[in-house]
Amino acid sequence: MPRVPNSARGKRSTRRKKDENDMCAFDLLATVAGNLLADQDNSSNVPNTNAAKAKKRKSVKEEHFNEILPLKDVAMEKDVGSGSVSAFPRQANNCLAENSSTRNGAESILESLTMKSNMLAKIPECGSYGIHHPGSSSSAEPEQVQQAEPKVIRRQADGHAVAYGIFDSVDVDGKPPALVSSDSSSCVPLSSHDKEHQTSSLYRGEVQYTADRDDDENSSGCTHPSTIENKGCKPQYLGNHRIRKLLASKVRKAARNKICGGIPSKKICGGLSNKGSKLNLCGKKISTTRQKVQRTIFKKKKLAHHTTSFAKEMLTEASGTSFATGGQNKSCESENYHVKLRIKSFNIPELFIKVPENATIGSLKRTVMDVVNSIMEGGLRVGVLLQGKDIQDDNKTLRQAGICHDKKLNNIDFTLQCERERESPSGVIIPEQMDFLTADMVEPLARMKCEEPFPEADVGDDNQQSKAPYRSRSLSDLYSVHCPVEMASQDTSASSQAIIPVSPAPSDMGALAIVPLCKSKRSEIGQRRIRRPFTVGEVETLVGAVEQLGTGRWRAVKTLAFDNIEHRTYVDLKDKWKTLVHTANISPQQRRGQPVPQELLDRVLAAQAYWSQHLQDKPRGKARLLPEICFP
C-alpha cells in the first residue's frame, strides 16, 4: 500500500508535463490523492521494501520472475501503471523481484494484490504504478522510473480516466481502501500466473512493444506485432493490458457520453450508484484510451486474415470459460461473502462499416468510435445465465440464484442485449461470445481475455450484473460493434439511427459511411437463442392447446396457452409440435432428451390425426369441437 504514493506522485508529475492540457480535473484530483497517499504510504512502506530487497533481490529475480509477472499484470490491469512498467521494464522487473522475494508464500501475493487494489482505490494515475511494489521503486530506481515515465505518459492518458473513475468510486463509496484492495486482490494474480508465467521472458518485449505502439498515433505500431518475439504469449499480455484499457476507455466513453443519460445506462448507473464497488469498476474502466481503441480497430483491418482464426480461437476459449467465477475466501469480515467473478471476454455482435479506400485512418477511427458510441448509447442490457439458464429475476440475490462464494461456478454467462430490443427477458439474448465479422477483431479479442478479477458487488444485488456488463461492454465495443440495425427495426431505432448519423459526422472525410449490413437480423438474433428444452409441463400445455385449436393456428395456440411465456413463439410451438409428432412416431429408444410421457405422445398423435382431417374446417372463433372428449 505504501509504495503507491511514490509512484503515483512521480507519474503524475511526469504526466502532467505532457498531458497537462488534457487532464486538468483529473490531475488535480490525482495530485491531491497522490499527496495524501504518499504521506501515508511513504513512511510505512519503505522499511518493508528495503528489507525485502535485502533478502533476495538477486536470487529471486529470475526464479520468481514468472510469479512476479502476474503481479505486474495485475497492477497493470488495474489500469494504473501499465505504462510505467512498459517504460522501464527492468526496473519493473526488479521491483517485481523484490516483491517476490518479500513474499514467502501466498502472503506475498496477497500483499502485492492488496497493494494493487489500494493503488486502484487510492492512486489513480500511477503511471509509476510499478513502483508501488516495494520500496525498490521508491528508493532504488526513482530516477529511472521518472525517465521512463515520459514515454508512458501518453498511454497514461487513459490512466487519467482511470484515475478519475477511481476517484469517483472512492468518493462515492467511501469504502475503506482496505476493502477495495482485498477485493481486487482476490484472485487476479493467481489466475494470471499460470498463463503468463511462461511469457515472462517475452514480457518485457511485449510491454515495451505495447508502449511503443501506444505512442504511435497512427497505429504504425500495428505492424509491429508480428515482429515481436513473443508468439503466443504476447497476445495475452497485451491483451490483458490493452483489454483493460480498452474496456476502460469504452466504459469511460459510454459513461461520459451517456451511460447515465441513456436508457440503458440508466440501469447501469443505478446499479453503480448503489454500490460503491461497482462504481469503482466503472470508473476504472471508464478511464480508457481512445487511441487504443482506435489502434485496435486499425489493427483489425490490417491483420484481418490471420487474425480471424486466432480470434476465433480466442473466442472459443473465451466462450468456454467465458465466465469464470472463483469462490474466494476473501471474505469480508462481515457476514457478507463476496462472489468474485471474472469475465474473460465479452463480445459484441458484429458491426459493419463501409469505408472508402481513400478515407483516412483517422476518419476510420472516428467512424468506428462513433458507431461504438452510438451503440453504447443505444443501450445494452446485461443478462445473467447460470448453467445456461437465464436468471431474470433481478431481485434475486446471488445466493438465491445459486451464485455463492463457496460454490464453484463454472457456468455463468453474461449476455448483452440491445436495450431497445425487448424489455422482457424474452428478448433476444446475445451471448457473450459473439462472432466477429472480421478477423480484425482478433487481436482485440485476444486481449479481451481479461483475467482481471474484480471486486464483486455484495451478494444480493443485481448490481453485480451491471458490473460485469460494464466491463464486457467496453471490451466488446472495441472489437466488434454490435449492429443496432435490428434493434432499430424492432422498436426504437435510436441506436441504429445513431449509427447512421455517425457516418456523416466522422466526416471530416465525409466519405465514410457506416452501413449496418442487413444481416442485422443476424446481429440481433445473431446469436442463436439459448436452447430451452420444452418441459413436460409445457408439452402438456401445448398438446392441450392444440387439441382445442388445431395444428394450423399457432398464433392462437401461443395466445391461448403460452401468452405469458415470452420465449416461446408461435413458431417455436409449431416446431415443437412437429418434433412431438415425430417423437411419437419413433421408437422410445430413438427418442432423446427428457422423455415425454407416452400419454402425451398419444394425445399428440390423436390430435394430429384429428386435425389433419379437419384442417379445412378450422373453426375460427371456436374450435371447441374437439374438447377433451375427443382426445381422451
Add this chain to the structure above:
DNA sequence: TTTAGGG
C-alpha cells in the same frame, strides 16, 4: 404477421 416446411 402468420403459416408451413425445409434445414
Add this chain to the structure above:
DNA sequence: CCCTAAA
C-alpha cells in the same frame, strides 16, 4: 432453433 417462401 433457424430461415424463409407464401399467403
